[in-house]
Amino acid sequence: MINFLADNAGKLDIVNVLIAVAIMLVIALVFGFLIMVVSKKFAVPVDEREEAVFGCLAGANCGGCGKAGCSAFSRSLVEGKANIDDCAVTDAESKKKIAEILGVDYSGGGEFIYVVSCGGGVNAKDKNDYLGENTCIRENMVAFGKKLCPDGCLGDGTCSSVCASNAITVVDGVAEIDRKICIKCGVCAKTCPKLLIQKIPADAVVFVKCSTRCRGKEVMDACSKGCIGCGICAKNCAQKAITMVDNLPVIDYEKCVGCGHCVNKCPRKVIHLVKENN
Amino acid sequence: MLEMIPVIIFTAMLSQNFILVQFLGICPFLGVSKNTDSAFGMGMAVTVVMVITTLITYPIYNYILVPLGFEYMEIIVFIFVIASLVQIIEIILKKTSKSLYEAMGIYLPLITTNCAVLGVAELVLTSNLVHNLLDACVYGLFGGLGFTLAIVLMSGMREKLDSARVPKPLEGFPITMILACFMAMAFGMF
Numbered sequence: 001m002i003n004f005l006a007d008n009a010g011k012l013d014i015v016n017v018l019i020a021v022a023i024m025l026v027i028a029l030v031f032g033f034l035i036m037v038v039s040k041k042f043a044v045p046v047d048e049r050e051e052a053v054f055g056c057l058a059g060a061n062c063g064g065c066g067k068a069g070c071s072a073f074s075r076s077l078v079e080g081k082a083n084i085d086d087c088a089v090t091d092a093e094s095k096k097k098i099a100e101i102l103g104v105d106y107s108g109g110g111e112f113i114y115v116v117s118c119g120g121g122v123n124a125k126d127k128n129d130y131l132g133e134n135t136c137i138r139e140n141m142v143a144f145g146k147k148l149c150p151d152g153c154l155g156d157g158t159c160s161s162v163c164a165s166n167a168i169t170v171v172d173g174v175a176e177i178d179r180k181i182c183i184k185c186g187v188c189a190k191t192c193p194k195l196l197i198q199k200i201p202a203d204a205v206v207f208v209k210c211s212t213r214c215r216g217k218e219v220m221d222a223c224s225k226g227c228i229g230c231g232i233c234a235k236n237c238a239q240k241a242i243t244m245v246d247n248l249p250v251i252d253y254e255k256c257v258g259c260g261h262c263v264n265k266c267p268r269k270v271i272h273l274v275k276e277n278n
Numbered sequence: 279m280l281e282m283i284p285v286i287i288f289t290a291m292l293s294q295n296f297i298l299v300q301f302l303g304i305c306p307f308l309g310v311s312k313n314t315d316s317a318f319g320m321g322m323a324v325t326v327v328m329v330i331t332t333l334i335t336y337p338i339y340n341y342i343l344v345p346l347g348f349e350y351m352e353i354i355v356f357i358f359v360i361a362s363l364v365q366i367i368e369i370i371l372k373k374t375s376k377s378l379y380e381a382m383g384i385y386l387p388l389i390t391t392n393c394a395v396l397g398v399a400e401l402v403l404t405s406n407l408v409h410n411l412l413d414a415c416v417y418g419l420f421g422g423l424g425f426t427l428a429i430v431l432m433s434g435m436r437e438k439l440d441s442a443r444v445p446k447p448l449e450g451f452p453i454t455m456i457l458a459c460f461m462a463m464a465f466g467m468f
Contacts, residue, residue, distance in 0.1 A: 019346065023342065023351065027338070027355060027359070035365055035366055038366045042373035042374075044373050
């Protein structure tokens with residue numbers, strides 16, 4: 001029979017095809033059985049809570065929690081090495097479920113959003129050309145970037161390239177976050193070398209769209225959208241929610257009632273309404 | 279034919295080194311060579327897979343495919359065998375050495391597509407040094423050890439490189455490629 005097969009080998013007929021299939025089938029069965037035996041013998045007990053937690057997570061694999069992915073995060077949750085609120089993507093209801101699975105208290109971390117606190121871009125002057133690699137981190141290494149303002153958005157879009165949901169675009173030289181598709185993982189905030197992307201409460205009405213700590217005259221020379229640190233907003237805030245720190249207004253969102261008075265009073269139009277910035 | 283064994287060892291490990299002369303298995307060579315420990319683990323895993331692969335594919339080829347006249351199926355059969363073996367080794371490793379399993383991460387499943395492993399299975403069939411199963415296993419074993427040698431040497435140099443002053447444009451990956459080039463030139467001397 002072997003001789004018969006050897007004579008016919010290489011010719012395309014149905015017998016040869018069937019033999020080829022049979023060979024593969026036999027090998028497949030042998031190895032399939034082998035894998036089955038080995039996996040039974042060397043089975044690793046998996047904590048079932050781990051899988052249950054993984055099922056509740058949003059599964060974005062964004063890396064915002066600082067772990068390698070959602071499965072690594074669920075493992076550290078079960079081991080007690082991570083906090084549920086490290087994950088920003090999962091909604092509050094699923095987080096409560098995870099807390100139940102883990103048997104811990106969860107009061108809710110509060111909803112929040114991310115905003116870009118710079119309005120410079122094309123409105124801010126350059127101090128020099130930059131011809132290097134187009135990432136903010138590299139550009140920031142060379143004399144803090146090309147902008148005259150040392151705290152302004154460089155516009156190279158490194159935040160946009162790390163964003164897992166493509167929510168960030170650079171418009172007129174400034175990063176803009178599309179909050180409808182932002183999953184709030186916070187990776188951009190950790191990446192930005194100027195720390196321009198701020199986390200504010202989801203019910204915030206106003207935010208300061210500038211981060212410069214320069215004095216008034218320097219800002220006037222550098223940027224038409226910059227805060228000059230005049231303090232008019234702080235003086236006019238009825239709730240005393242605004243304090244001036246390093247020539248910048250800092251809004252205490254606990255006290256802010258959202259009257260919007262500061263938006264109207266600001267001579268440089270630096271304080272913006274959140275809803276007007278998409 | 280035992281006197282051929284030293285020749286096979288020399289050939290498989292040095293003069294036809296899988297990474298540096300034949301350029302097979304470059305992916306783990308560049309990917310897992312950041313520190314010596316995981317490089318050594320990777321090299322050992324590849325060595326084990328290579329030995330077992332030759333141990334299984336050589337008889338399958340010579341005693342099943344050749345008599346039946348189905349030599350043309352070698353690649354698909356070999357890939358199948360390698361994939362299954364890697365799967366088995368992964369399961370065993372997960373149980374016995376969790377730290378090694380996590381250190382290798384994605385590179386362990388990648389042994390499946392490591393062309394050095396498929397390369398050894400093919401080379402023992404065509405090499406005029408290999409005449410029987412023992413020769414094939416020795417070729418696989420020392421091919422794997424040659425792989426380990428190259429990857430461990432590379433990782434040692436990359437560890438030293440961390441404290442070296444490298445010109446800015448060459449930092450990281452470019453200087454690694456240059457290192458690999460010099461190593462390949464050194465191995466080309468054999």
